[in-house]
Amino acid sequence: MPGIAIRKLNIWYGNTHALREINLDLPDGQITAIIGPSGCGKSTLLKSINRLLDLNEHVRITGQILIDGAAIYGKQVDVTEVRTQVGMLAQKPFPLPMSIYDNVAYGPRIHGLARGRQLAQLVTDSLKAARLWDEVGHRLKESAHKLSVGQQQRLCLARALAIQPAVLLCDESTASLDPIAARGIEELLSSLRQRYTLVMVTHDIEQARRLADYVVFMWLGEVVEHGPAAAFFQHPQHSLSQAYLAREIG
Amino acid sequence: MRRKQWRKLEEGCFIWLMRLALLIAVVGLGSILFTITSRGWAALSWEMVSQPPSAGFYLGGGGGILHALLGSLYLATGATLLALLIAVPVVLYINTYGRGSKTAEMVRLVLNILWGMPSIVFGVFILGLLLALGLRTSLLAGTIALALVIVPILARTFDEVVRLVPHELSETTLALGTTRLELSIMLLRQTMPGLLAGLFLAFERALGDGAAVLFTAGFTSSMPSSLFQPVASLPLVIFFQLATPFPEVQARAYAAALILTAIVLTFGMLGYFFLHHVGKHVIR
Numbered sequence: 001m002p003g004i005a006i007r008k009l010n011i012w013y014g015n016t017h018a019l020r021e022i023n024l025d026l027p028d029g030q031i032t033a034i035i036g037p038s039g040c041g042k043s044t045l046l047k048s049i050n051r052l053l054d055l056n057e058h059v060r061i062t063g064q065i066l067i068d069g070a071a072i073y074g075k076q077v078d079v080t081e082v083r084t085q086v087g088m089l090a091q092k093p094f095p096l097p098m099s100i101y102d103n104v105a106y107g108p109r110i111h112g113l114a115r116g117r118q119l120a121q122l123v124t125d126s127l128k129a130a131r132l133w134d135e136v137g138h139r140l141k142e143s144a145h146k147l148s149v150g151q152q153q154r155l156c157l158a159r160a161l162a163i164q165p166a167v168l169l170c171d172e173s174t175a176s177l178d179p180i181a182a183r184g185i186e187e188l189l190s191s192l193r194q195r196y197t198l199v200m201v202t203h204d205i206e207q208a209r210r211l212a213d214y215v216v217f218m219w220l221g222e223v224v225e226h227g228p229a230a231a232f233f234q235h236p237q238h239s240l241s242q243a244y245l246a247r248e249i250g
Numbered sequence: 251m252r253r254k255q256w257r258k259l260e261e262g263c264f265i266w267l268m269r270l271a272l273l274i275a276v277v278g279l280g281s282i283l284f285t286i287t288s289r290g291w292a293a294l295s296w297e298m299v300s301q302p303p304s305a306g307f308y309l310g311g312g313g314g315i316l317h318a319l320l321g322s323l324y325l326a327t328g329a330t331l332l333a334l335l336i337a338v339p340v341v342l343y344i345n346t347y348g349r350g351s352k353t354a355e356m357v358r359l360v361l362n363i364l365w366g367m368p369s370i371v372f373g374v375f376i377l378g379l380l381l382a383l384g385l386r387t388s389l390l391a392g393t394i395a396l397a398l399v400i401v402p403i404l405a406r407t408f409d410e411v412v413r414l415v416p417h418e419l420s421e422t423t424l425a426l427g428t429t430r431l432e433l434s435i436m437l438l439r440q441t442m443p444g445l446l447a448g449l450f451l452a453f454e455r456a457l458g459d460g461a462a463v464l465f466t467a468g469f470t471s472s473m474p475s476s477l478f479q480p481v482a483s484l485p486l487v488i489f490f491q492l493a494t495p496f497p498e499v500q501a502r503a504y505a506a507a508l509i510l511t512a513i514v515l516t517f518g519m520l521g522y523f524f525l526h527h528v529g530k531h532v533i534r
């Protein structure tokens with residue numbers, strides 16, 4: 001499992017300096033939670049790891065991100081390769097306009113990962129890993145949009161896992177779910193920590209406390225404090241971190 | 251209290267204005283249908299749609315307008331397919347590779363201008379080309395002229411449909427490591443009902459346009475045996491029959507208009523059906 005190294009990362013949206021001099025080493029095989037108040041740059045940092053920020057026309061990025069030692073920014077880098085290596089689970093589940101089966105099979109198909117029976121097995125395994133197989137195994141040809149929101153989010157997770165990424169990014173992936181579905185996704189992410197390097201953005205301090213092995217606290221586009229979750233939650237060093245955990249700010 | 255009464259009066263006035271506008275639209279369509287039906291119904295016959303014109307058709311002779319009916323369908327089908335080949339790649343390009351670029355905005359501006367351009371201008375343009383190349387009016391020239399008329403309609407309609415696709419679909423698709431071409435195919439999959447509805451809209455426009463084919467497709471009483479022969483069309487058949495001084499021929503013009511309207515309405519309803527009922531997996 002690869003670690004993620006972020007070096008001197010600066011991001012601008014037009015004239016707005018959204019991220020300032022970010023230097024981080026995110027541990028491999030663990031869950032890193034990026035926390036902080038709204039607008040502090042959490043999602044910007046997350047989306048810079050799979051280069052989804054490239055979709056924004058007015059964005060400018062300097063610095064570098066290294067995954068397993070390989071730079072992901074640069075003219076020679078194939079962005080589709082980066083995104084294959086770094087899967088993503090968005091805030092709102094968004095199934096593709098396809099059947100349940102095809103949603104999961106789509107990624108492996110376009111990347112040529114599997115065909116025929118192998119593909120069917122990969123779909124089954126991914127749905128089982130996302131704990132959705134028991135609910136949809138008998139109706140794979142149905143439209144993915146017929147699933148409940150919680151099921152859709154697990155389908156999106158199965159779809160992300162099916163391309164066999166090394167890193168999984170989660171952008172407030174439980175924010176649009178009801179508490180039961182959210183807890184289900186949390187348990188699922190927790191069970192995946194041994195197999196993937198997980199980076200999650202969350203507003204929910206308690207969720208970060210439950211899930212995270214490592215925490216990055218951000219404030220106004222800067223990393224204020226980062227370190228092992230236990231140490232961060234028990235003895236936050238910076239006054240802003242202390243105030244945030246005490247819910248005095250944010 | 252006064253303010254409250256004024257707001258109620260304001261709302262009441264606007265409701266009635268909207269109802270009036272709706273009434274004008276419905277009465278307008280109803281009047282058109284009533285006029286062409288009342289004047290053309292008697293002249294409508296199976297012979298009219300199943301036979302080509304006999305000698306002296308425009309002087310009250312026998313026969314029908316099969317040549318123009320099929321001619322219009324050939325022209326409109328050819329033009330729609332040609333427009334599809336141009337419009338779809340343009341729209342997918344400006345929404346994927348060129349998204350947010352100045353090129354995309356320029357393309358939209360040009361398409362908007364072309365949409366507003368009278369169709370006879372396209373006809374004159376193609377006529378100029380035909381003269382320069384020493385060619386004569388033909389099914390092919392008419393098809394190209396009509397395609398030019400409907401490309402902006404199809405492209406802008408399809409573009410608006412693509413722009414309505416939630417941004418999350420693009421983000422989700424690209425996050426799986428797809429290329430922009432694969433994203434384009436995904437967008438096409440999602441927007442297929444809208445594209446089909448746009449195709450029918452463009453087809454209807456091509457079917458009913460007389461100005462673009464006036465100088466380009468020519469006119470004939472027979473069916474074309476190749477793309478390079480002139481072809482008759484329904485709008486021109488209506489025009490030529492109405493221009494005669496004979497009441498029975500004029501009645502046939504109204505009957506032809508009724509047929510044209512029926513075809514346009516049928517395709518309009520098909521477009522509506524496709525928009526709402528096609529695409530099992532489409533996100534609605």
